[in-house]
Amino acid sequence: MAKFSLTINKKNVEVDVDPSTPILWVLRDHLNLVGTKYGCGIAQCGACTIHLDGNAMRSCILPIDKVGNQKITTIEGLSNHGDHPLQKAWIEHDVPQCGYCQSGQIMSAAALLKENKTPSDEDIDIAMNGNICRCGTYTRIKAAIKTAAK
Amino acid sequence: MALIKTSVNRRSFLKSSALAGGGLMLGFSWLASCKPVTEEEILTLPEEWFAINSYLKIGDNGVVTIFSPNPEFGQNVKTSMPMIVAEELDIDWKKVIVEQAVYSQEKFPGGAFGQFSGGSQGIRTKWQPLRMAGATAKQMLKEAAAQTWNVPSEEITTENGVLTHEASGNTAGYGEMASAAVQIPVPEEVKLKEAEEFTIIGHSKNNVDGKQIVTGKPMFGIDYQKEGMLIAMAVHPPAFGMTLETINNADAIKSMSGIVDVFPVKIYKETYKRGYFDTNSFPEMVVVVGQSTWQVMQAKKEVEASWKPITPSTQTVNQFGRDVIVHTPAELENTETHNSQIDELMAKPMKEARRDGDPDTAFKNAAKVIERTYSAPYLAHNCMEPMNAFAHVEGDQVWLAGPLQAPGVIEPTISDRLDIPIENIEFEMTRMGGGFGRRAYSHYMVEAAIISQKVNAPVKLVYTREDDMTNGIYRPTYKAIFRAALDENNALTAIHIKAGGVPESPLFANRFPAGSVDNYLAEEFAIDSNISTGAFRAPRSNFMAGAEQSFLDEVAEEMGKDPIEFRLDLLKRAEENPVGESNDYDAKRYAKVLKLVRDKSEWATSNPSISRGVSAYFCHNSYAAHVLDMTMEEGRPVVQKVTCAIDCGIVVNPDAATNMAEGGIVDGIGNAFFGEMTFKDGVPQKNNFHQYRMIRMSEAPKEISVHFVDNGIDPTGLGEPPFPPIFGAVANAMYKATGERQYNQPFLKNSKILG
Numbered sequence: 001m002a003k004f005s006l007t008i009n010k011k012n013v014e015v016d017v018d019p020s021t022p023i024l025w026v027l028r029d030h031l032n033l034v035g036t037k038y039g040c041g042i043a044q045c046g047a048c049t050i051h052l053d054g055n056a057m058r059s060c061i062l063p064i065d066k067v068g069n070q071k072i073t074t075i076e077g078l079s080n081h082g083d084h085p086l087q088k089a090w091i092e093h094d095v096p097q098c099g100y101c102q103s104g105q106i107m108s109a110a111a112l113l114k115e116n117k118t119p120s121d122e123d124i125d126i127a128m129n130g131n132i133c134r135c136g137t138y139t140r141i142k143a144a145i146k147t148a149a150k
Numbered sequence: 151m152a153l154i155k156t157s158v159n160r161r162s163f164l165k166s167s168a169l170a171g172g173g174l175m176l177g178f179s180w181l182a183s184c185k186p187v188t189e190e191e192i193l194t195l196p197e198e199w200f201a202i203n204s205y206l207k208i209g210d211n212g213v214v215t216i217f218s219p220n221p222e223f224g225q226n227v228k229t230s231m232p233m234i235v236a237e238e239l240d241i242d243w244k245k246v247i248v249e250q251a252v253y254s255q256e257k258f259p260g261g262a263f264g265q266f267s268g269g270s271q272g273i274r275t276k277w278q279p280l281r282m283a284g285a286t287a288k289q290m291l292k293e294a295a296a297q298t299w300n301v302p303s304e305e306i307t308t309e310n311g312v313l314t315h316e317a318s319g320n321t322a323g324y325g326e327m328a329s330a331a332v333q334i335p336v337p338e339e340v341k342l343k344e345a346e347e348f349t350i351i352g353h354s355k356n357n358v359d360g361k362q363i364v365t366g367k368p369m370f371g372i373d374y375q376k377e378g379m380l381i382a383m384a385v386h387p388p389a390f391g392m393t394l395e396t397i398n399n400a401d402a403i404k405s406m407s408g409i410v411d412v413f414p415v416k417i418y419k420e421t422y423k424r425g426y427f428d429t430n431s432f433p434e435m436v437v438v439v440g441q442s443t444w445q446v447m448q449a450k451k452e453v454e455a456s457w458k459p460i461t462p463s464t465q466t467v468n469q470f471g472r473d474v475i476v477h478t479p480a481e482l483e484n485t486e487t488h489n490s491q492i493d494e495l496m497a498k499p500m501k502e503a504r505r506d507g508d509p510d511t512a513f514k515n516a517a518k519v520i521e522r523t524y525s526a527p528y529l530a531h532n533c534m535e536p537m538n539a540f541a542h543v544e545g546d547q548v549w550l551a552g553p554l555q556a557p558g559v560i561e562p563t564i565s566d567r568l569d570i571p572i573e574n575i576e577f578e579m580t581r582m583g584g585g586f587g588r589r590a591y592s593h594y595m596v597e598a599a600i601i602s603q604k605v606n607a608p609v610k611l612v613y614t615r616e617d618d619m620t621n622g623i624y625r626p627t628y629k630a631i632f633r634a635a636l637d638e639n640n641a642l643t644a645i646h647i648k649a650g651g652v653p654e655s656p657l658f659a660n661r662f663p664a665g666s667v668d669n670y671l672a673e674e675f676a677i678d679s680n681i682s683t684g685a686f687r688a689p690r691s692n693f694m695a696g697a698e699q700s701f702l703d704e705v706a707e708e709m710g711k712d713p714i715e716f717r718l719d720l721l722k723r724a725e726e727n728p729v730g731e732s733n734d735y736d737a738k739r740y741a742k743v744l745k746l747v748r749d750k751s752e753w754a755t756s757n758p759s760i761s762r763g764v765s766a767y768f769c770h771n772s773y774a775a776h777v778l779d780m781t782m783e784e785g786r787p788v789v790q791k792v793t794c795a796i797d798c799g800i801v802v803n804p805d806a807a808t809n810m811a812e813g814g815i816v817d818g819i820g821n822a823f824f825g826e827m828t829f830k831d832g833v834p835q836k837n838n839f840h841q842y843r844m845i846r847m848s849e850a851p852k853e854i855s856v857h858f859v860d861n862g863i864d865p866t867g868l869g870e871p872p873f874p875p876i877f878g879a880v881a882n883a884m885y886k887a888t889g890e891r892q893y894n895q896p897f898l899k900n901s902k903i904l905g
């Protein structure tokens with residue numbers, strides 16, 4: 001076990017965990033930030049996507065001792081009132097079915113829009129191909145990203 | 151207006167009481183429909199609630215809480231079921247708060263299936279009870295107002311939560327009459343609205359959990375937390391056909407950081423008479439319990455255990471009240487062996503399921519016989535939220551929470567396994583991260599309860615993705631041979647279907663094209679297996695539809711007919727002069743979706759650069775047809791557009807229903823292209839998404855256009871019906887695009903992982 005201090009959603013937090021613990025489990029088990037989901041644990045599904053200094057990152061393969069002082073943003077911290085343009089667009093398009101994959105989808109999309117304000121369909125496909133939705137909401141996700149980009 | 155007796159369901163309407171409230175405030179925007187979300191409205195909670203029946207309570211300020219009875223796994227019942235109550239109650243949807251109901255056979259009658267999500271039956275079976283719940287409450291409010299104002303209740307009208315007596319000029323909100331309404335006896339009869347009067351049903355409302363989902367609020371079973379809760383994970387046998395012998399390094403595991411205990415868990419008692427949904431994969435496994443997920447995951451990897459073959463068994467299983475004998479062989483099974491077993495039985499005489507006319511003579515006299523063989527592999531459900539369950543067993547009280555489709559069917563099993571009376575077991579139904587049939591088999595709930603009882607603490611059992619994929623209740627593997635006889639005029643004279651699988655036959659002998667051909671024969675067989683299988687989004691239909699619809703396409707081509715016209719000809723025959731008596735579909739409704747999809751897809755206007763495939767199917771009481779447009783890009787099929795027509799009766803929440811149909815289409819394309827699980831010596835050959843190929847965004851259709859038949863018929867299923875026919879549409883479009891027919895799923899084998 002070792003003590004780590006992290007900046008998560010603009011707040012400083014301290015945790016005492018095994019240095020190999022992925023950020024996913026630090027968030028979920030130790031900080032009660034469960035919006036970041038577990039889907040595969042091997043960087044294949046995108047359910048655990050967070051931002052590390054603004055870049056999309058699979059938190060399931062990111063050990064806490066590799067974070068250093070990079071800032072972490074989770075779905076809970078993406079906006080102050082759940083009013084990020086993507087979150088609004090997601091509701092407008094009523095994207096979710098089961099909803100389980102959606103925080104990861106939104107975090108991947110948010111990282112895309114930060115880099116690329118007007119993504120083409122192909123840009124969206126490339127950025128979002130790492131996020132699986134078993135319910136099959138892809139067409140709505142794409143439409144919502146386009147709405148948010150407007 | 152239809153008068154409906156309430157008596158059948160009176161039990162759920164009897165309890166009326168006042169409940170303590172508390173003037174809380176609730177952010178409200180996600181409850182409203184089609185509103186800009188920035189306009190956050192605040193709904194003030196009442197001081198006092200009045201429970202009118204199991205489905206709803208009314209606050210003294212007119213706010214109404216509606217309890218959605220069935221568990222939600224993405225099919226939108228948590229929104230659409232309350233919409234049905236609200237419709238008959240005549241309440242402003244903006245004044246409605248929705249809560250997931252607790253599991254209670256007392257409150258929601260229907261036995262073990264009173265609160266069941268599966269088989270596309272939710273809205274269909276709850277349609278009447280939900281309407282009655284709203285209508286009964288409205289009637290009681292009217293009676294209360296009638297007594298207060300001393301006027302006849304029939305003269306009182308309701309609208310948007312307001313009672314009005316025009317003649318006397320009296321008016322009151324529901325909140326003002328709620329305390330008096332709970333004193334009113336439950337009416338013997340209630341009036342239900344005519345479809346033309348609906349103002350909520352048929353008008354899209356946003357998902358009531360939308361805001362929580364997009365802000366990452368805890369709602370899923372895997373998110374469940376409780377003070378002092380431990381995490382448990384299982385190490386199951388490496389292969390089907392094996393079980394636990396001993397744990398060899400328990401002390402070493404227990405000494406690992408954060409680990410509390412490691413022990414064997416037998417899932418069911420050997421003497422227990424299982425029900426249909428008690429299917430599980432392994433008789434006994436190892437469980438590791440510890441403080442945190444990561445610690446338990448590490449310890450799980452270090453567990454050393456000896457495994458032994460299971461003993462072959464014969465069990466009597468209670469299949470919905472019918473005793474069925476199930477043989478479980480002990481061999482380690484292989485996909486290759488399955489295939490040769492299937493081929494062997496395919497060549498032998500098998501069980502006849504239906505015979506019309508004289509198929510033998512028709513085939514003997516045929517000028518041409520078309521015979522094609524179709525196959526499909528096992529599929530893993532791959533719900534994005536892996537199986538998990540929270541359990542807290544304290545003495546003889548059991549508290550369970552988690553994702554499950556069918557609490558009613560696992561309750562007796564838990565009671566038997568723990569020796570705790572059924573009435574001491576309580577379930578909280580969490581939102582499910584997908585279900586697709588998998589979570590009807592909630593052996594993981596039993597496992598969590600056993601673990602909690604053993605360690606005497608609240609426990610959350612979590613399957614890793616690997617556990618989830620290799621401890622599955624898979625879609626079985628199937629094969630079917632379709633044969634058609636054509637006479638010298640190239641007219642269809644007979645159809646013969648032979649179908650079998652491991653461990654069940656996929657055949658539906660009385661479905662189309664049965665009833666549309668004079669000579670028809672359907673036969674089937676099944677092979678015993680120890681690999682656990684069960685319901686997977688439209689069981690059996692999810693294979694048969696693709697096979698049948700690909701075959702009909704080929705027959706149409708051979709006959710020189712347009713594939714839609716050919717199907718319509720057959721359906722016309724089935725409608726006007728059906729062959730046989732037990733045809734289980736309505737040929738007219740079937741034809742209607744084909745005609746609708748033909749029109750909406752502009753089937754007649756062909757575009758040479760687009761390859762199109764059509765397919766239609768009937769299952770779960772509903773009809774669905776698709777036209778799929780495909781192009782080839784760099785040698786790969788790209789789905790440009792899917793046009794879909796569905797007849798599922800009245801559509802409660804149109805935008806959500808469209809979403810569900812889109813999902814079925816995308817999921818179906820994914821499984822048709824990539825879905826496959828294989829076995830070698832009992833070992834599942836894929837354990838995570840680096841091996842199990844799932845459809846990704848770039849492979850989804852670029853456009854999906856969904857159309858519903860508007861016929862005012864009471865609602866039928868929707869979660870499953872759009873799924874099976876898409877397999878046929880993909881196959882038929884691929885044929886047009888590549889010149890090659892697709893007989894064996896998945897159609898794109900060995901395609902690279904895009905993750």
Ligand code: FES
Nearest residue numbers: 039040041046060
């Ligand atoms: S859980 Fe991290 S990518 Fe799947």
Ligand code: FES
Nearest residue numbers: 098099133134135
């Ligand atoms: S909404 Fe269910 S997995 Fe995406």
